[in-house]
Amino acid sequence: MAMRPYIVGNWKMNGTRAMLSEARAIDRGAERLVKVEVALAPPFTLIHATRKEAALIGVGAQDCHAAEGGAHTGDISAAMIKDAGAGFTIVGHSERRANHGEKDADVRAKAEAVLAAGMAVIVCVGETEDQRDAGKAESVVARQLRGSLPQGDNAGEKVTVAYEPVWAIGTGRTPTVEEVGAMHRSIRAVLKDLYGEETGGKVRILYGGSVKPENAVELLGADEVNGALVGGASLTAESFLGIVVAAAESLES
Ligand SMILES: O=C[C@H](O)COP(=O)(O)O
Numbered sequence: 475m476a477m478r479p480y481i482v483g484n485w486k487m488n489g490t491r492a493m494l495s496e497a498r499a500i501d502r503g504a505e506r507l508v509k510v511e512v513a514l515a516p517p518f519t520l521i522h523a524t525r526k527e528a529a530l531i532g533v534g535a536q537d538c539h540a541a542e543g544g545a546h547t548g549d550i551s552a553a554m555i556k557d558a559g560a561g562f563t564i565v566g567h568s569e570r571r572a573n574h575g576e577k578d579a580d581v582r583a584k585a586e587a588v589l590a591a592g593m594a595v596i597v598c599v600g601e602t603e604d605q606r607d608a609g610k611a612e613s614v615v616a617r618q619l620r621g622s623l624p625q626g627d628n629a630g631e632k633v634t635v636a637y638e639p640v641w642a643i644g645t646g647r648t649p650t651v652e653e654v655g656a657m658h659r660s661i662r663a664v665l666k667d668l669y670g671e672e673t674g675g676k677v678r679i680l681y682g683g684s685v686k687p688e689n690a691v692e693l694l695g696a697d698e699v700n701g702a703l704v705g706g707a708s709l710t711a712e713s714f715l716g717i718v719v720a721a722a723e724s725l726e727s
Pocket residue numbers: 484567638642643644645682683684685703704705706707
């Protein structure tokens with residue numbers, strides 16, 4: 475893993491102000507681990523407070539609306555997220571795709587809105603278990619990438635891809651290191667095709683799905699894995715920092 479590892483915690487719909495103590499502890503722990511880039515995506519309601527409490531790590535959002543503003547009750551625009559203190563936004567998480575019917579075109583529109591607002595974007599892709607069993611995992615993910623990634627001048631420079639097999643999210647199951655490596659190599663080839671050899675070669679590709687301190691060294695050591703998108707294990711500083719430490723160790727292995 476030649477690039478500086480990027481470890482992002484996605485708190486999903488978890489967290490009230492009581493959890494800011496975890497964000498502070500993560501920030502303090504990350505300070506000692508300069509070889510690793512660390513970020514948290516708390517719920518919208520905690521972005522501003524997390525940004526104030528955790529000065530060193532990146533802070534981002536988990537989703538946004540594609541429009542700049544207007545009659546969209548309950549939605550949040552990318553500019554609002556940035557104004558709250560975020561530096562990036564996740565889009566296309568499989569929970570958004572499944573629970574809110576988001577299609578690749580919706581994800582791309584959101585990703586482009588995030589870039590237009592001046593933030594970086596993490597675009598999530600991943601196959602279901604049925605798709606993997608049918609031998610279609612790589613083709614499904616390639617199609618998602620081609621449909622979801624932002625286009626336009628320099629778009630590839632502020633993009634991170636998160637590969638999250640849907641069947642591995644929150645289940646305790648993970649693909650093998652070989653399967654992760656094969657998928658990430660396939661993603662890298664698509665990125666180079668879409669963004670060109672140089673830019674596509676620099677886009678970070680994170681693995682997500684049941685990453686824990688216990689399996690992080692192995693997963694982060696797979697081919698073309700440049701970091702992790704972590705759900706459940708990012709909710710406490712103890713487990714999240716365990717993964718950050720593993721990322722630092724994976725640089726040495
Ligand atoms: O965004 C994070 C992923 O959905 C992974 O979640 P998990 O670490 O709880 O499996």
